[in-house]
């Protein structure tokens with residue numbers, strides 16, 4: 431059996447998205463910047479996609495900039511806010527320890543340029559507290575950037591409250607909503623969001639296309655220089671087919687949020703219930719504030735990487751955290767940020783399921799994971815010490 435349980439890393443392209451994009455690859459392949467009618471056909475598709483996406487977010491089409499994905503949108507949002515702040519002598523930015531690296535590395539780059547960055551710690555439940563944001567705000571703060579839903583543990587942050595606080599204090603608020611879009615409702619106006627990033631391939635559109643929403647009046651700084659596409663804010667011929675697919679996929683996901691959640695949550699709960707029976711295991715992240723599909727657990731005495739390889743042998747695609755950190759032997763910065771000791775964070779497993787999964791696949795996972803954990807413990811010197819009592823159990 432093959433089970434794809436890594437939907438937080440990427441998703442398949444839906445039939446709706448594929449059908450929508452196909453004509454723009456084969457038939458209407460003109461450049462949307464061309465003046466002839468054939469190019470204008472592509473320009474019309476861009477405009478329609480912009481409207482669809484704006485409607486899904488309760489934004490204005492003029493507030494939507496198409497990018498190459500979530501990473502570029504994060505980079506552009508943060509750099510833009512930093513440049514706007516610097517003009518007023520405000521060079522302090524607030525974010526969190528458990529952001530995606532597209533945010534963390536951009537902030538680190540700005541720090542080298544002389545900006546100051548405060549990274550807040552989530553609490554043990556994987557949720558940032560509004561009070562902590564309030565305490566960190568300074569007169570020279572130009573941006574608060576806090577992710578909507580965490581990509582490793584799935585916890586949802588109090589976005590509306592943080593947005594209201596920032597609005598009141600006249601500080602720009604950006605959120606990386608890549609893991610939230612299509613899975614939980616987003617309303618940029620009601621939530622007081624100034625800037626927001628999303629990525630098509632996390633909700634059944636192709637890879638390499640995303641959106642930066644920036645509220646009217648926020649002047650963006652170019653990351654990519656060149657032609658005058660996207661009102662001069664993002665050069666490069668638009669990925670027309672990808673954008674059309676992204677609009678179709680976002681609309682489809684947003685129209686089915688509740689229906690999909692009703693399908694996903696029983697599968698997720700069964701995973702938590704059955705895998706939670708494994709001795710010395712731990713569920714990471716509050717279940718109260720959570721996107722539907724993400725399951726993150728630790729199993730003491732094993733290495734997450736070995737677990738993943740053996741799950742792969744059994745047809746299961748999973749992750750130990752984010753795809754960006756796998757390949758390195760450092761434990762996940764997200765799990766460390768919620769206070770897990772290194773030894774425990776090493777034995778992590780993320781299963782992210784979607785509406786295309788089914789209970790038979792969940793049954794396969796809950797059969798295989800306990801067997802593999804037991805086997806890895808049987809050959810683990812660390813587990814041996816834990817059993818003998820020469821090493822203390824941490825979970």
Ligand SMILES: *Cc1c(COP(=O)(O)O)cnc(C)c1O
Pocket residue numbers: 438439498499500501502504530532577579580581606608609629630631632638639640
């Ligand atoms: C996947 C992801 C990104 C990066 O998006 P790309 O389109 O792959 O560049 C950024 N932030 C979060 C939270 C993500 O999950």
